[in-house]
Amino acid sequence: MTFDHSSSGLPAEPTSTDPIDRVIAYHLRTKHHFDRYAKSLGFLDWANQPNPFRRFEGAQLIRLPLLKPEDEPRSPSYDALYQPDAVAPKPFTTRTLSRLFELALGLSAWKRAGESEWALRNNPSSGNLHPTEGYVLVPPVEGSDLSPGLYHYAAKEHGLELRADFSPAHITQLLAPFPPGAFLFGLSSVHWREAWKYGERAFRYCNHDVGHALGSARLAAATLGWTMVLLDGVDQNQVAQVLGTHRAEDFGEAEPEHPDCLAVIWPRSDVKPDALSLPLCLDQRVVKKLAAGPWHGRANQLSREHGVHWDAIDEAAEASWKTSLEHPIVSLHASPMVQSGTRHATRTSAAATIIRQRRSAVAFDGRTSISSASFFQILHRLMPEAEKQQLERPMPWDLLPWDPAIHLLLFVHRVEGLTPGLYVLARDPKKLPFLQQAMNPELEWTPVPGGPNDLPLYWLLQGNAQRLAAQVSCHQGIAGDSAFSLGMLAEFEGRLRKGGSWWYPRLFWEAGLVGQVLYLEAEAAGVRGTGIGCFFDDPVHEIVGIKDLALQSLYHFTIGGPVDDGRLLTLPAYYHLQHG
Numbered sequence: 350m351t352f353d354h355s356s357s358g359l360p361a362e363p364t365s366t367d368p369i370d371r372v373i374a375y376h377l378r379t380k381h382h383f384d385r386y387a388k389s390l391g392f393l394d395w396a397n398q399p400n401p402f403r404r405f406e407g408a409q410l411i412r413l414p415l416l417k418p419e420d421e422p423r424s425p426s427y428d429a430l431y432q433p434d435a436v437a438p439k440p441f442t443t444r445t446l447s448r449l450f451e452l453a454l455g456l457s458a459w460k461r462a463g464e465s466e467w468a469l470r471n472n473p474s475s476g477n478l479h480p481t482e483g484y485v486l487v488p489p490v491e492g493s494d495l496s497p498g499l500y501h502y503a504a505k506e507h508g509l510e511l512r513a514d515f516s517p518a519h520i521t522q523l524l525a526p527f528p529p530g531a532f533l534f535g536l537s538s539v540h541w542r543e544a545w546k547y548g549e550r551a552f553r554y555c556n557h558d559v560g561h562a563l564g565s566a567r568l569a570a571a572t573l574g575w576t577m578v579l580l581d582g583v584d585q586n587q588v589a590q591v592l593g594t595h596r597a598e599d600f601g602e603a604e605p606e607h608p609d610c611l612a613v614i615w616p617r618s619d620v621k622p623d624a625l626s627l628p629l630c631l632d633q634r635v636v637k638k639l640a641a642g643p644w645h646g647r648a649n650q651l652s653r654e655h656g657v658h659w660d661a662i663d664e665a666a667e668a669s670w671k672t673s674l675e676h677p678i679v680s681l682h683a684s685p686m687v688q689s690g691t692r693h694a695t696r697t698s699a700a701a702t703i704i705r706q707r708r709s710a711v712a713f714d715g716r717t718s719i720s721s722a723s724f725f726q727i728l729h730r731l732m733p734e735a736e737k738q739q740l741e742r743p744m745p746w747d748l749l750p751w752d753p754a755i756h757l758l759l760f761v762h763r764v765e766g767l768t769p770g771l772y773v774l775a776r777d778p779k780k781l782p783f784l785q786q787a788m789n790p791e792l793e794w795t796p797v798p799g800g801p802n803d804l805p806l807y808w809l810l811q812g813n814a815q816r817l818a819a820q821v822s823c824h825q826g827i828a829g830d831s832a833f834s835l836g837m838l839a840e841f842e843g844r845l846r847k848g849g850s851w852w853y854p855r856l857f858w859e860a861g862l863v864g865q866v867l868y869l870e871a872e873a874a875g876v877r878g879t880g881i882g883c884f885f886d887d888p889v890h891e892i893v894g895i896k897d898l899a900l901q902s903l904y905h906f907t908i909g910g911p912v913d914d915g916r917l918l919t920l921p922a923y924y925h926l927q928h929g
Contacts, residue, residue: 368850371668373842373898375661376853379550380886381823389548390657397652399542399604401468401479405501405646408510411494413447415507415923422448422573424701427873430571431730431744438574438616441490441530445573449614450502450509452569454483454562457705459920466920470504471704472565473868475554475882480542481562482606484592485509486533488524489517499593499639501646507923512593513644523635524613526628528681531615534577535592536562537606540662541655547882549661554882556854557904559609560861561880565704567745567862568869570614572700578739580611581750582630582675585851587611590640591631603648604655607666609854612748626678627740629750633674671851677750679739703872705922710877710911713830717910718763719876724833725801727870727908728774731757731863732804735777745862753777754844755859756784758836758893758902760818762829763909766799770812771892775805780840789894809893817892822905823883831909832876836889837863842898860904871908881905 365371379387418424422439429435439445451471458469470479483502487495497517500509524531536559543551543558563579570577588608589595600606611631733746733753740747757774761767773794775781785794792809800806815829821836822828839856864880871878882904889902921927 368668369845372665372845372850372853375552375665375668376901378661379553381550381883383885383888387548387550388659388661389546389550393546394656397545397654397656399478399539399545399651400649401542402503402505403482403501403539403651404503404649405510405512405599406649408501408512408646410503410506410508410510411500412506412508413450414444415926416444416447416451418699418701424572424699426697427700427703427869428697430568430700436571436574438618440616441493441532443494446485446495447507449566449569449573449575450483450485451507452572452701452704453566454481454502454504455507456504456922457707458922459924461918461920462916468505469708471707472558473561473707473709473865473880474558475543475880476546477709478542478546479558480538480540480555481558481609482537482539483562483566484512484535484537486515486520486535486591488520488532499591505925507926511645513639513642515639515642519635519638519642523631523639527613528615528627531613533580533591534566534612534614535588536609537592537594538609539604539606539651540666541604541651544659544662545652548657549659550882551659552662552665553857553903555607556609556857557861557864557880557882559854560858560863561865562861563610563612563748563858564745564862564865566612567748568700568704568865571744574617575614576617576740577612577614577748578627578629578679579748579750580613580629580631581855582628582677583611584674585671587631587633587636587674590636593640593644595640596644599644599646600648603650604652606648610858625681627681629677629679630675665853669850669853671849673849673851679750681740698873703869707868707872708877708911709879710827710909711879711914712912713827713907713909714912715830716763717832717876718765719832719874719908721764721766721799723874724764724767725804727867727874728804728806729801730866730870731774732776735779745866749859749862751855753859754840754856755863755903756780756838756840756900757863758838758889760814760828760834762813762815762818762834763832767797768808768811769814770808771810771814772797773807773809775807778805781805783840784838784900787895787897787899792893818907821885821889821892822881822907823885825881825883827879827909828881828905828907831907833909834881834905834907836884836902837904837906838895838900839903840899841901857903864904864906867906867908876908877911878906878908881907
């Protein structure tokens, strides 16, 4: 099947029922162009702005302890997260679970302007709309004050809502193939929260945010000495059954949740010496037994009215629904925490401090530059070391059970020692020929003079790219006023045709994970980052001569010196619980 994906004219509607063709059609339909944007309402219906906090009325809320930074478990240094065996594994307790959710999905601060007040969270989100919901399957733990079952994380209350009393025997049976101390972490998305503002393109942004949340959870787990791996062998029906998103009676008129993914988390030291492998799947029979257990609570309605229903999002969600039930395994021979190579100055700040202070800059000063050492350090953190087995890869890339599919097109503006211009980072070096073939053959592809030998960074074009970066990022000055910005180029149609339509959201998950690493690395380097979801898709491709669907840009990002808005008052994350 063919599509019209030229920058002029609307993409043809697919005539095929093939799910891969359908997700490609959605992708083409939701591109931004110079002369038109992807469909949205065109204005913000403030009266129906979605509530950013989901609750399940009637479900018991167990408040997690509000821990101060100096309370146990205390945070290791930021760089310790990337060093082998630097963080001693903590046991599964209410306090460690509190710290996990605080740093993964909890509030980082409140902002106030006049009569308006809104929360910021430790996981980034497009438009600060936070479509992602978090869950945990708690196993039987001796001495724990949490009963076994499925819990939903209530971020505003920093508590866990008991959604289901699963049988302890069934939970134990489900987790038996995993290391001792293992438990499940799950994510879902409320598509409406993003669609309220972004219309049809919202499915993209929701999956960015799944990637952000996976990244924030993986790093939060690392602060506790825990390992986290995505269970990518499960199908989405299983995810729905575990998380309860399939229960229409629990949602009623409330906005539904889309079941995204499950991951397993365990203390690193608890792997048995004779354990050889780890399954990335669940026993389907046990999952069905769990789903038949008693459930509690009804979801709150987030908006009074919904204006327009975006059928294109439903179409993309249905077409990318993972139906394949697989039984992949990963080797447990190697230590899951392998040094990723801190080549430059060590950052001694506490990891939790870096995580909590992360913000999305709204403007950059157009002056701040960064050193080449900092620039190379940031890029090194983005390298998954694809030649290694999954659990040998540096954190957080040990999370994903696939070879990297995202590569970076960099607009370098103010990096000391680097000529301004366009560069490419091949995050999987063996894909360099593929990247070269997909782009204009007249590009330079010159290794960066003075750059690290183990960093596959290539110079493409010389010149001031500030105006160009801003222009293709929906004319947003923040992309040109930064020290550098980038577009994330995904191996696109080939991955979909080979792997299945469910690869479409997974490409965005990987892009979101790249974004989360960039956010924290920017903070650690003393600057700030901002994700950019609005960009003109095909004009970006035209810059480097991409003419087909072999590569597609999925997400933009920019890093520089922030300009703070002095009109905004910052309040502590949980002041509303401590003072009223």
